[in-house]
Structures are given as structure tokens and as C-alpha cells.
Amino acid sequence: MQLPWSAAPRAAVSSPLTVLVAFVAALLLSFVGAAAVLHADSAGSAAVAYQAGRLCGQTVPPVVDGNRVSVADANTVARVALDQGRRAGFDTAVTAVYSPVRQWDFNGPHPWSQFGYRDGAMDNLRVLEGGDRTGVWVPRSIADDAGIKLGDRGLNGTLPPVTAIYADITDPVPAYWCSEQQRIVPNPLATEGATAAVIWFPTLEGFTTAMGPLSGNAAAVTVRFPAPLPTTTDEAAALVARGKSVVDGITAQLRSQDKARLVIASNYFAKPAEVARSAGSTVLGAVLPLTVISLLVGLAGVGAVTVQWVQRRHAELRLLWARGAGPRALGWRAVLELAAPLLAGAVAGLIAARMTLSWYAPSTALTDGTMARAALVAVGVLVAALVVVGAVTALRTHREFQAVGPRRTSRVWRYVPWEVITATAAYLAWARLDSTPTKLQFGQPLPQTADAVGLAFPLLVVLTVALVTVRLTRWGLKAAHRANLWRLPAAHLALRRLAAAAGSAVGILLVGTLAVGTLTVGVGVADAQSEALDTKSGLFVGAESTAQIPGRVALAGLPPALAEHATVVGVVKTGQSIVLAVDPATFSRSAWLGDRDPADVANQLSTLASPGAALRVGSTSDRPAEVPRVGTVRPVAQVPSFPLIGTGPGYVVSRDALADPEDIDVWQVWSTKPIAELVADLDAAGIHHLHSRSKALALDGLPFLTVTWTFDFVTALGVVLAIVAAAALVLAVEVRRRQNAVAGALATRMGLRQRTLVASHLTELGSLAGVSVAAGSAAGAVCAAVSAPMLDPSPWLRPVAGAPDLVPLVSTTTLVAAAVVALVCWSAVRSVTTARVGELIRG
Numbered sequence: 001m002q003l004p005w006s007a008a009p010r011a012a013v014s015s016p017l018t019v020l021v022a023f024v025a026a027l028l029l030s031f032v033g034a035a036a037v038l039h040a041d042s043a044g045s046a047a048v049a050y051q052a053g054r055l056c057g058q059t060v061p062p063v064v065d066g067n068r069v070s071v072a073d074a075n076t077v078a079r080v081a082l083d084q085g086r087r088a089g090f091d092t093a094v095t096a097v098y099s100p101v102r103q104w105d106f107n108g109p110h111p112w113s114q115f116g117y118r119d120g121a122m123d124n125l126r127v128l129e130g131g132d133r134t135g136v137w138v139p140r141s142i143a144d145d146a147g148i149k150l151g152d153r154g155l156n157g158t159l160p161p162v163t164a165i166y167a168d169i170t171d172p173v174p175a176y177w178c179s180e181q182q183r184i185v186p187n188p189l190a191t192e193g194a195t196a197a198v199i200w201f202p203t204l205e206g207f208t209t210a211m212g213p214l215s216g217n218a219a220a221v222t223v224r225f226p227a228p229l230p231t232t233t234d235e236a237a238a239l240v241a242r243g244k245s246v247v248d249g250i251t252a253q254l255r256s257q258d259k260a261r262l263v264i265a266s267n268y269f270a271k272p273a274e275v276a277r278s279a280g281s282t283v284l285g286a287v288l289p290l291t292v293i294s295l296l297v298g299l300a301g302v303g304a305v306t307v308q309w310v311q312r313r314h315a316e317l318r319l320l321w322a323r324g325a326g327p328r329a330l331g332w333r334a335v336l337e338l339a340a341p342l343l344a345g346a347v348a349g350l351i352a353a354r355m356t357l358s359w360y361a362p363s364t365a366l367t368d369g370t371m372a373r374a375a376l377v378a379v380g381v382l383v384a385a386l387v388v389v390g391a392v393t394a395l396r397t398h399r400e401f402q403a404v405g406p407r408r409t410s411r412v413w414r415y416v417p418w419e420v421i422t423a424t425a426a427y428l429a430w431a432r433l434d435s436t437p438t439k440l441q442f443g444q445p446l447p448q449t450a451d452a453v454g455l456a457f458p459l460l461v462v463l464t465v466a467l468v469t470v471r472l473t474r475w476g477l478k479a480a481h482r483a484n485l486w487r488l489p490a491a492h493l494a495l496r497r498l499a500a501a502a503g504s505a506v507g508i509l510l511v512g513t514l515a516v517g518t519l520t521v522g523v524g525v526a527d528a529q530s531e532a533l534d535t536k537s538g539l540f541v542g543a544e545s546t547a548q549i550p551g552r553v554a555l556a557g558l559p560p561a562l563a564e565h566a567t568v569v570g571v572v573k574t575g576q577s578i579v580l581a582v583d584p585a586t587f588s589r590s591a592w593l594g595d596r597d598p599a600d601v602a603n604q605l606s607t608l609a610s611p612g613a614a615l616r617v618g619s620t621s622d623r624p625a626e627v628p629r630v631g632t633v634r635p636v637a638q639v640p641s642f643p644l645i646g647t648g649p650g651y652v653v654s655r656d657a658l659a660d661p662e663d664i665d666v667w668q669v670w671s672t673k674p675i676a677e678l679v680a681d682l683d684a685a686g687i688h689h690l691h692s693r694s695k696a697l698a699l700d701g702l703p704f705l706t707v708t709w710t711f712d713f714v715t716a717l718g719v720v721l722a723i724v725a726a727a728a729l730v731l732a733v734e735v736r737r738r739q740n741a742v743a744g745a746l747a748t749r750m751g752l753r754q755r756t757l758v759a760s761h762l763t764e765l766g767s768l769a770g771v772s773v774a775a776g777s778a779a780g781a782v783c784a785a786v787s788a789p790m791l792d793p794s795p796w797l798r799p800v801a802g803a804p805d806l807v808p809l810v811s812t813t814t815l816v817a818a819a820v821v822a823l824v825c826w827s828a829v830r831s832v833t834t835a836r837v838g839e840l841i842r843g
Contacts, residue, residue, distance in 0.1 A: 018312065021731055022305050022338050023345040028720055029298040029381045030349025034374035035360060035716065036284070036291040038353055041370045042361035043709045044233040044280025049363060050702055051272035052229045052236075056178035059268050060230070061090060062243035063179065064223035064250060066263035071097065071212040074221035075204070077254070077263050081223040084249035088242040090225035094119045097204065098183060099211045100218035101196045106154040109146035116184075116198040117207040124176040125166040125200070135163030139197040141186075159210055160201070168197055171547075172679060172692050179224055188690065221263070231365040233280060236273035243267040279706045285452030286710045287717070290459050290518065294717050294724075295381065297511050301724055302342075302385045304504070304731055306392040309334060314400075321401045331394035338389050346382040350375060360716035362709045419467035426460035429453050433790050454791065455710050458525060458783035462517035465779035469771065470510045477502040490759035497764050504732040505768060512725040512772025513779070516813055519718030520780020521787070524803050526711040528788035532801035533704040536794065537695045538592035542569070542644035543670035545678045547692040554667035559685045566590050566671040566678065570655060570664040571644070572629050577620065578650040579630050580642070581658055584608065591643045591670050592695065607636055608654035615652040617642045627651065629663040643670075647798035703793030725772065726820045729765065733828050757832060761825045769817040777810045 052060050064081045066074065078095040085093050096118035103110035115136075122133055128140055130150045136159060138148050143165050152162045173181045186195045201207040211219070225246070230236040247265040254260040310317065317330055325333075353374065357364050433454035480499040484492075498505045554568045567590035570581030582591075584605035588598040604615060616622060616635035624634045633651050641647045655661060671678040675694040682689045785803035792801040 017734060018305060018309050018338075019341045021308075021727060022302070022341040023348070024723075024727055025298060025301045025305055026342040026345025026382065026385055027349040027352065028345075028724060029295060029302070029385060030346040030378040031353045032291060032294045032298065032349075032717065032720055033377040033381045034350050034353035035713070036287055037374040037377055038357055038366065038370060039287065039361045039709075039713045039716075040280050040284030041233075041366050042357060042363045043283040043706070044277055045231055045365040045367070046362035046709065047276035047279035047702060047706070048230050048233055048236045048273065049365070050705065051276050052269070054697060054700070055268065055272070057175055057229060058094070058179040058224040058226060061225040061227045061239065061269070062246040062265060062267050063225075064221075064263055064265050066221040068217055069219055069221060069262045070217050071208050071215050071219050073259060073262055074219050075208060076257070076259065077221050078204075078223055080253050081246075081250055081265075084246050084253065085223075085225050087249065088245045090227060090242070090246065092226050094224045094226060095204070096121075096180060096183075096222045096224075097207055098198070098220040099207075099215045100220075101193055103193075104154060104199075105156060106146050106148055107152055109148075111142050111146040111148075112193055112196045113142050114196050114198055115201060115207065115211055117201040117204050118180070120176070121200050122164075122202065124174065125164075125169075128165045128167055130162075130164035132163035133202045135160040135202065137164040137166050137200045137202075138162050139168045139199070140165055141168050142197055142199065154199075155210070155214075160206060166200075170679070170683060170688075171690050172675060180222065183220065183222075185690075188688075230273075231363075232367040233273070233277045234367040236269070236276060240267060240270045240273045243269065275702065279702060279709075282452050282455070282706055283710050283713070286455035287713050289456055290714060290717055293463065293514070294721060295384075297514070297721065297724060298381075299384060299388050300507065301728060301731075302388045303392045304507070304728065306334060306338070306389045307396065308731060308734065309338065310393055310396045317397055318401065321397060327394040327398040327402065328390075330397045331390035334393035335386050335390045339386060342382060342385050342389070346378050346385075350378040360713060362705070362712070419464050419471060422460050422464040422467060426457055426464055429457035429460055430790075433457055455707065457790075458521045458787040459518065459714065461783045462521055462776070462779045463514065465775055466510055466513040466517060469513050469775045470506045473509055473771070474502060474506050477505065490756050490763055493756075493760040494764035494767065497760075498767070501732065504728075508725060508728045508732060508768050509772055511721055511728055512769065513776045515718055515721030515725050516773050516776025517718075517779040517783075518714050518721060518776075519813065520777050520806060520809060521783045522711045522713075522715030522718050522780075523809050524780060524784025524806055525787055525791060526708045526715065527804040528784065528801045529704045529707045529711075529791065531804060532788075532792055532799075533699065533701050534695075535594050535799060536797045537698040537701075538594055539641060539643055539646045540797070541592070541693050541695045541698045542668075543590060543592050543695070544672050545675035545692065545694050546668050546670050547675075547678060547682060547689040549667055549669050549682070549687055549689050551662065551665065551667050553687050554669070555661055558669065559681075559687075562669065562671075562681050562685060562687075565673050566669050566681075568655070569644075569668050569670055570658075570661065571666045571668060572627065572664055574628055576649060578645045578648070579627055579633075580644060580650070580652045581630070581655045581661070581664055582652060583655050587670075590672055593643070604637055604639065605652070605654065608652070608657060611657045611659065613653070613657060615639055615642070617645045617650040617652065618647045620649040620651065625651075629665075631659055641798065699794070699797075707791050707793070722816075729768065729820065729824050730827075733765075733824055754829075754833070758825065758829050761828045762821065765821045765825055765828075766818075769821045773810075773814055773817050777806075777813065781806050781810070 062085075064077065066077050069077065074097045078093075078097070082093045082095070085091075097116060099115040101112060101114045104113050104115070106113075122137060125137065127137075136154075142148065143162075148162055148165075150162055150165070153159050154162075169177055169184055171181065171185055173185060177184060184198050186197055201210070227239065230239050244267055247267050250263070250265045251260055254263065317333075320330060320333070354371065357366075432451065477499045480495050549568075554570070557563070558566060558568060563586070567583050567586035569583075569587070569591075572579040572581070582605065584602065587605060588602040593601055607613060608615065612624075612632050612634045613636045614633040616638050618640065620635070620638075622635045622638065624632055627633050630651075630653060633653060635651070639652075642650065642652055645652075658664070669678070669682070669689075673681075674696075675692055679689070679692060781803065784806065788801040788803050789795065
């Protein structure tokens with residue numbers, strides 16, 4: 001006997017809806033599995049990029065620094081470093097040599113200065129006068145102080161002539177100078193002679209000849225190995241390994257010459273690379289449980305599609321069974337028929353996971369082999385889906401065609417207290433999160449590293465709520481036969497249909513609650529951590545960017561170009577408290593205020609016009625106090641936090657009410673512009689500045705970002721589960737289309753009004769969607785509110801992360817759920833109104 005197995009793939013076309021649902025189920029399964037792999041690797045890459053971005057680019061590769069060496073030894077160190085760097089693949093090296101800071105002679109004047117040479121230095125200076133590269137280049141500050149002109153020769157005429165006057169290098173320095181900032185940018189707050197600008201030699205040979213006999217053992221040498229910054233964890237690990245080879249080689253070679261004590265060879269990026277890889281592992285561990293649950297839900301969806309297929313093919317399967325085909329053979333028939341849409345869906349899901357990487361992942365850079373691993377996961381998911389199709393078909397056909405007597409399949413799994421198990425796991429995760437010790441370094445607390453078990457706490461709570469909701473719903477539907485609601489026929493019919501299909505109803509409820517809950521908690525925690533990082537950084541710095549400026553400039557007023565986006569703030573630190581002297585007219589539009597209304601802040605500052613009037617911040621006493629350099633302050637109002645002061649103790653006074661503003665030593669300019677624009681405006685105005693700070697780099701944000709990346713993926717999984725829930729609702733109605741059509745058509749011909757029919761379907765479907773949205777939103781919102789402060793990596797920096805406003809998200813979720821219910825209801829009612837009862841009964 002030849003069974004028509006070869007025609008099975010073509011036969012699938014006769015059930016386009018089944019093919020479509022199978023394709024979508026496989027697509028979502030493949031997408032979830034592949035996306036988890038890609039997202040975890042992407043998180044590691046994003047962490048690498050973030051860590052490298054916080055460092056000077058020249059200090060990401062290995063660095064060599066030597067102080068108090070002779071010029072001859074400096075040349076030796078440079079040669080050894082260059083040789084070892086080339087062996088490790090660093091073909092380019094940038095060497096710098098500096099003389100000590102002294103009052104070097106220049107035709108009589110003795111300005112504090114230092115001489116130096118650095119590869120490519122003259123290509124990265126802005127020439128103001130001259131420009132010939134045969135002589136030394138002098139910075140404008142030294143030239144003005146000492147009256148140096150082009151052609152002058154220093155050190156009693158032994159130096160090459162001055163051939164250029166260049167603009168002083170200021171903070172923040174360009175990328176080329178970032179590793180040399182401490183050496184080449186003078187610090188006006190340091191003791192006299194501790195720092196000075198650099199007079200540059202055009203060649204290393206010229207520097208060695210001129211400065212060798214004069215520098216003694218007080219010269220300095222640096223060697224840098226410029227290289228492309230790593231973008232993935234593998235690239236970072238390779239760079240660190242090469243850096244270790246360079247450091248070990250330099251140390252060993254100099255030790256053999258008894259000169260190892262002269263230099264410090266370091267591999268600064270080793271620890272950040274390790275932290276970045278750990279961040280990727282943490283994200284994967286945190287999202288893995290929810291990913292597995294999502295895959296199980298998807299496989300259950302494939303099982304539901306198979307059940308629908310068995311119902312549609314019931315007559316054909318019975319005929320094949322009567323002709324000798326057993327359950328296994330019929331299972332293979334289902335696999336052959338549904339394999340094509342499942343394979344197409346798996347391929348589409350893998351492609352979608354890669355193409356939408358920028359939507360759900362923090363970086364698009366992937367390590368080599370990541371796509372291959374994602375493809376293996378997609379293949380594994382496809383195989384699992386095919387196994388489910390074959391197994392479900394075999395079991396269903398065995399039960400219907402071969403099993404004799406009542407069904408004896410054990411349903412012990414229904415009585416397993418899954419919600420107790422997940423609740424216990426949630427408690428253990430909470431306990432681990434709550435007991436995480438605070439690590440200290442130099443007496444200061446370090447940001448807490450995200451823990452995969454702790455990150456799973458809100459997800460376990462959402463899963464517990466979903467299981468409890470399902471358990472209660474199952475009990476309610478089991479007792480539904482006792483309800484008599486004929487006074488409300490729409491509700492009665494809806495309840496009867498739900499009770500008749502309790503299995504699919506609780507399945508939809510489980511997936512729907514899990515989808516809404518994960519979506520809500522994902523958005524809530526991710527937004528909470530992002531807002532916490534932004535708020536803490538803003539309070540820590542005070543504005544988008546700040547820089548210290550001379551007091552005379554601050555008191556005279558800012559140039560118009562700066563005044564448009566900046567304000568001047570005086571800072572006095574007294575013990576544990578901070579006093580700010582602000583300009584009420586410009587402060588509220590230039591400082592970082594977070595979510596506070598600028599008008600309210602301006603009104604509060606306007607009350608400080610009288611001498612001594614002050615705002616007290618945090619827990620500062622409300623009694624008058626004597627503050628050094630400010631005088632007596634009388635608090636007139638209180639605010640919980642304030643820029644720069646944070647939530648610690650301090651006062652805010654008006655600059656105009658100060659008795660003598662010149663008593664304040666530190667004046668800062670605060671701006672709403674990025675640091676680059678602020679510095680450019682300061683340089684254009686000729687204002688000297690130092691200690692510039694940017695809100696973007698104020699805090700180490702990687703611990704915050706790790707939590708954010710994790711819950712961004714949780715949000716993506718929530719969207720996927722929501723699609724699965726909607727598809728399950730459609731599929732549940734489609735599976736019962738025939739029964740609903742017969743029952744509904746007969747009921748309408750017996751006098752049931754169409755609006756009652758519509759109301760009954762809306763009640764049935766709306767109750768599932770409503771309970772899912774209500775339970776999921778409540779669980780997600782509560783979990784976000786509880787988890788956000790517990791997951792805050794720096795709870796000692798106030799304010800602690802709190803749940804954001806989730807009303808827009810919940811409203812959007814409710815509207816989408818209502819739209820889905822309306823469409824499915826329309827489809828169900830249409831199947832009733834267009835049904836031909838005679839044909840349905842004969843069929």
C-alpha cells in the first residue's frame with residue numbers, strides 16, 4: 001500500500017490559516033532564541049565600547065611611563081617599547097620626552113617652562129605666529145610672560161631659534177593629547193613650579209642633544225601605542241592579551257639591563273575588558289529564564305496549531321488509520337505537511353533577529369561566530385517544534401482512534417504548586433538582592449555590579465502572579481456549571497463557552513498576563529535606571545557641562561555668546577556641606593533641574609534678595625549659621641535636593657546678596673550645552689578655564705546600563721509574548737469555529753438577538769484580555785516600583801531610582817488589547833452570521 005506521504009507538503013496549502021499560524025509561531029520561536037544569543041553578545045560589545053569611551057583612547061592599548069630618568073635612558077626605554085610593540089602587532093608608537101619644569105633662561109627672563117618632544121606634536125598644535133619646523137615652538141602664555149619673539153634663542157643662545165608661537169593647549173584636550181594632559185596643561189592651583197606649558201623641539205635628536213646634559217635624571221618619557229578601539233569582547237580580549245605581551249616584554253628586557261625600575265608599563269584596559277565580558281554574561285544569565293519560558297510558550301503554541309491541524313484533517317487521518325497507518329506514521333505525516341512553514345518561519349525569525357538588532361540590543365557589533373551560535377539555536381528550536389508536531393499528532397490520533405475506554409492520562413502537573421515554586425525562587429532572588437554587600441575602595445562605596453539572580457526577581461514575581469491568576473481562573477471555570485446567569489444571557493453564554501474550553505482559556509490567560517507583566521516591568525525598570533543615572537549625574541555635576549573660571553571673569557560677567565546658555569556659580573565647601581552663590585536671573589535656565597519646573601526654581605531663588613537669605617538643602621538645620629567666606633546665612637525655605645549639592649547638607653545664596661563676592665575663591669560656569677561647545681565658547685572669549693566636567697561622563701554608568709539592557713530585552717520578549725497571546729486568541733476562536741458557528745446559528749434562529757450574540761463574544765474575549773491586562777499591569781507596575789530602588793547600583797547617591805510613570809504604557813496596552821478583542825469578536829460573529837446550518841449539520 002502506498003500512502004500519500006509525498007503529497008503532504010503540497011496539501012498544507014489547503015489550510016492557509018494553519019500554515020500562516022505555524023509560520024508565525026516558528027518565526028517567533030526562532031526570533032526569541034536567536035535574539036537572546038545576539039542580545040547577550042551585543043551587551044558585551046556595548047559594555048566594551050562604553051568602557052573604552054570613558055578612557056583616553058591612547059590608554060586603552062598598553063602604556064609606558066617613566067619619571068626621573070636621564071634623557072639617554074628615556075631613549076633606551078623608547079627603543080625597547082617600540083621593539084616590543086612591533087612584536088605584539090602595534091606597528092605605530094608615539095614617544096614623548098620631557099625635561100623637568102624649571103625657570104629656563106630665555107634671553108634674560110626665566111619663565112617657568114619645560115621642554116619636550118612628542119611624535120606628531122607639531123601636527124596637533126594651532127600656530128598663531130610663524131610655523132617653520134626647524135626651531136622650537138613656544139606657547140602663547142610663555143611668550144607673553146617672557147616677551148619671547150620669533151627668532152629668539154634660549155639657554156644663552158644654545159637652543160634652536162623660536163620659529164612658531166602656538167595656542168596653549170587647554171582642558172579638555174583634543175584626543176591626541178589626552179594621555180599627556182597632566183604633563184602639558186598647567187594647573188594654576190598647583191604650587192609654583194609644579195607644572196608648566198611645554199616648549200616643543202622639532203626632533204628627538206635635537207631634544208636629546210640640547211637637553212641631555214641639562215636634565216640630569218629628572219626627565220620623563222611616555223610611549224603610547226595608538227590602535228583602533230575594540231568594539232567586541234573578543235577584540236578587547238585580544239587587545240589586552242597583546243598589551244600583556246608588550247608589558248611583559250618591556251619589563252623583562254629592561255630588567256636584563258637593570259633599568260626596570262625606571263618605568264611603569266601598564267595595561268589599563270585589562271580590568272574594563274573583564275568587566276565588559278562579565279556584563280554580557282550577566283545579561284545572558286538574567287534573560288535566560290524568561291527566554292526559556294517564552295520558548296516553552298511558543299512550543300505550546302505549535303502544539304495548539306497541531307491540534308487545529310488534526311481537527312481539520314480528522315476525516316483524512318481516520319481514513320489513513322483505517323488503511324493501516326499507525327500514530328507514528330500519522331505523526332510523520334503532520335511533520336511533512338507542516339515542516340515547510342515551520343522551516344520558513346525559523347529562517348525568517350533568524351533573519352528578523354539579526355535585522356532588528358538595533359531595536360532590541362544596545363549595540364550592533366557582534367563577535368565572530370555569534371550568528372553561527374544564533375543559527376544553531378534556531379535549528380534547535382525548529383527541531384523541537386517538529387518533535388512537538390509529530391508527538392502531538394501521534395498522541396491525539398492514538399487517543400481518538402486506538403485508545404479504548406475513558407481517558408487515563410495523568411494530569412498530575414495540574415496539581416503541582418508551580419506558583420509556590422516560583423514564589424520561593426522570587427523570595428530567594430530578593431534575599432540575594434537585599435543582602436548584596438557594599439564594596440568599598442579607598443573608603444568610598446563602589447557601584448554594585450548587577451547580579452543575574454537579582455535581576456530575575458521581578459520576572460519571577462510576574463510569573464508567580466500569572467500562575468496564581470491561572471490557578472484561580474481554572475478553579476472558577478471548574479465551578480462555572482453551578483452559575484445561573486440567564487438573566488444576563490450574554491454573560492451566561494460567555495461563561496459557558498469559557499468553561500467548555502477551559503484549557504485554551506487558561507493558556508491564553510497565562511501568556512497574556514506574562515506578556516503584559518514582562519512588558520510593564522521591562523519598561524518600568526529600564527526607564528527607572530536610565531532616569532536614575534541621568535538624575536544622579538545631573539545633580540552630581542550641576543549642569544550639562546561645567547568649568548572653573550577666574551574670579552575676575554565671573555564677577556565682571558560673561559560675554560554675550562556665553563551668557564545665552566550659561567550662568568556663573570560660586571562654590572564654597574565647608575566640611576561636609578556646600579554653599580552655592582548663584583545668579584537668580586540666569587540659574588534656572590542654565591543649571592540641570594531634572595523634572596523641576598524652572599519657574600518654581602526661579603521663584604524660590606527670587607526670595608534670596610536680602611543679605612543672608614538662603615535656601616537650605618537636605619537635612620541642613622533651619623537655624624541661622626555662620627559660614628566661612630559667606631557670612632551669616634538665614635534659611636528662608638527648604639529644598640530636598642539641589643544641583644551639585646545633591647541631597648546632602650548645604651545652602652544656596654544669591655550672588656548679589658553677598659557682602660564681598662571676592663571672598664569666594666572658586667567660581668564655575670554652568671552651561672546647558674555639551675562640554676565641547678562650552679569650551680569652544682570659553683576659548684573664543686579668551687577665558688582661561690580648568691576642571692571641566694560633563695554630565696555624560698560624571699558617573700560610571702555601566703552598572704546602570706547593564707540593568708537597562710537586561711530589561712530592554714525583557715521588554716522585547718514582552719512584545720513577542722503579546723503577539724503570541726493575540727495569535728493564541730485568534731487560534732482558540734478558529735479551532736472552535738465550527739462549534740461556535742453551529743451553536744450561534746441555531747441560537748439566533750431560536751430568537752437570540754444579534755447584539756446579545758456580539759455582547760457574549762465581547763464578554764468572553766474581553767474577560768480574558770481584561771484579566772490579562774489588569775493582572776499583568778498591576779504585577780508589572782508593583783514589581784517595577786519595588787525592584788527599581790533595589791536594582792539601583794548606587795543607592796547612596798540620591799535620589800534612589802523609582803518607578804517611572806507607567807500610565808501611558810498601561811493605557812496603550814489596554815487600547816491594543818481592546819482592538820485585538822474587537823477584531824477577533826468580529827471574526828467570531830461573522831462566522832455565525834454567514835453560517836449555513838444545514839451544511840454544518842450534514843458536515
